[in-house]
Structures are given as structure tokens and as C-alpha cells.
Amino acid sequence: MTKLSNEVVEFFRRQPFTIVSSLDKRGIPHNSCKGVVKINRNGAIYLLDLYKARTFENLKRNPRISITAVNEHSFEGYCLKGKAKIITGKGIKMPVLRDWEARITNRITQRIIKNLQGEKGHSRHPEALFPKPEYLILMKVSEVIDLTPQHLRKEA
Template sequence: MIEITADIEAIIKQVILSFVATVNEDGTPNLSPKASLTARNGVLYFADIASPRTILNLKRNPAVEINVVDIFQRRGYRFKGRGLILPPEDDESLTIANWVRATNGLEYPVDHVVKIETSSISPLLSPAHVFARPARSQDEIRSTYYQKYGVKPIGT
């Protein structure tokens, strides 16, 4: 089993928005934003709140890739694997659906919960990490991108 590290979990929680790619019937990619990606007990899940195309694609072809990138840290992770649509009465499905409703409100429908059988995880690093000379610290990179986006961190 591929390990979901504490850093991976932290990035997922901080970023909130991830992007899930599936394969359309004609072989073209389908990219869908998800604010429901979560890691539980070393497993990734997301909820289908408004993603009928994603679910249709997974029923036909379970191949999935997920990207999570913190725009301020300029780093994240790429997950590849298979997306399994859980039965609605499944304990895992109920846990994720209840979490989504507790987080967002009861008006958010959870039509399906998808469990990811992860086959690979790789770090995503922007050129700010790879090519900057001299190398910059994570704090320097974060500060630079706060300025570029015109935002201030909460509590400052």
C-alpha cells in the first residue's frame, strides 16, 4: 500500500480544492474540481456533489489522477490510481458523506463517494523550488506568492 504521509494530509487539508481527471468515452480528459478530497486512515476519498460526468467516466473506466497544489507554497502531490464508487450504505461512504454534510451543510447532496486505490504518489514542485538559484526557503517562496496574489495570511 502507498503511504499517505502527514505532509500529504496537511496539503490536502490546507488546499481544500483539488482537481480530479478521468477519461471520457472518446478518450479525452475530463477535469473536475473537488473540494471534498480527504485522506482517512491512509486512503483517499472524494464526494460526488455535482459531478455526473466524473461518475459516468469512473463506471466505464476507473482510471483517475488527482492533483493537489498549494498555490502559495508552490508544491503539492499527484495521485494516480483507480476510483471505486462505494455503495451508499457502505460504512466508508457514510463516513465521508456525513463529513461533507457536517462541513458544508445538509443542503449539499452527496450522490456518491469515491474511494481511490492509489497506485502512485509523486510530489509536484513548481520551478520556484526546482530552478531558483540560490535556492529559496519555503518561507521565502510562500511570502513571494502571497505578494504576487495580493493576499495576507490570516492572523497577520
């Protein structure tokens, strides 16, 4: 497992969602939006998936996964590559579920604030209609790719 810098960890913590890529049975990438519930400097990332659909089936067959997030405003982003483990049922610990609930509450709050400020958005708060998570994806990062153009990267 690859250690993650504080910069990468904080970047992913600030993202409302990420793009998760898995491989289907023909080896063709499948992309879906998922929220990061928890990310650690040791390279462990926890994502809750609400729907046992393509990502679930793909990861059962092939654990290779990547997570990508970008910030258009700051023109930076990262792609994290690694292997996933599916955790179901009682393997999903209560602290992870509480972290997920806190993130969902924050997303709803931010949407309400934006709506009150006059920004157009979804009026029905789709997050409030999410089903209870049925499984957890635990990703162990093996590679970090900085998507920020070289000439715009912050000096170390």
C-alpha cells in the same frame, strides 16, 4: 496501494477543493472540482461527488483517476494517481457524510468571514445550495507526484 507521507496527507486536508481527472469514452481527460472528504496515510482517499455526470460515467467505464492540488502561495502541489471505486446508497457510511458536512460548514464559515473582512466573493454561499451526495468515490493511490519544483522542495 501506496502509503502517503504525513506531509501529503496534511496538504490535501488543507485544500478547499482538488482537480479530479478521469478519462472519457475517447480516452480524453475530463477535469472537475471535488472536495476531499477523508484521506488516510494508507493511500485511501474519499471524495463525495454531488452530481452523477461526466466523472461518474467515466469512472464506471474506466476506474483510472488522478487528483491534483496546488498551493500557489507556497508554490507546492501534488498529483495522486490511482484507481477509483464508486460507492452508492447505503455504502456511504454516516461518518463520511458527517465529515463532508463539517467541511461544507467550514467553507461557508470561511466565506462569511472573508465577506465580513471586505473581500469580494460569492454573496450567496453556493455550498449551502449543494444537493445531497448520491455517491462516493474511493480512490486507492498507486503513485504520488510532487509538483513542487526540485530546487524549492524541503529537504527530507
